[in-house]
Amino acid sequence: MAPQNRVKASRLDETVSRAEFARLCGLSEKTIARIEADLNTPMDITTRKLVNGFNSIPNRRREYTIEYLFPDAQYSLSLGVKGEGHASK
Numbered sequence: 001m002a003p004q005n006r007v008k009a010s011r012l013d014e015t016v017s018r019a020e021f022a023r024l025c026g027l028s029e030k031t032i033a034r035i036e037a038d039l040n041t042p043m044d045i046t047t048r049k050l051v052n053g054f055n056s057i058p059n060r061r062r063e064y065t066i067e068y069l070f071p072d073a074q075y076s077l078s079l080g081v082k083g084e085g086h087a088s089k
Helices: 007-013 018-025 029-036 044-055
Strands: none
Touching: 007 029, 007 044, 018 029, 018 044, 029 044
16 A cells, blocks of 8 residues: 555645646656555655655745655655755756
């Protein structure tokens, strides 16, 4: 079972549509919907794209991290992007 996450709640809090958020992340709307519904555990690259997408929202309410979006995930600390809000390359 996939860990619970804060992706949908955060997207709604930022008042961004699923389509716009998918564009910001570089992911499909279907992928966003599956993650929001906790139907699968996203791969490392996908979690990075989600964080980058959230942190690219103009006038966002907070700085997003993997640990914030996926608080129950055991893998989040091993990604090497703790606290990053942008891609390293």
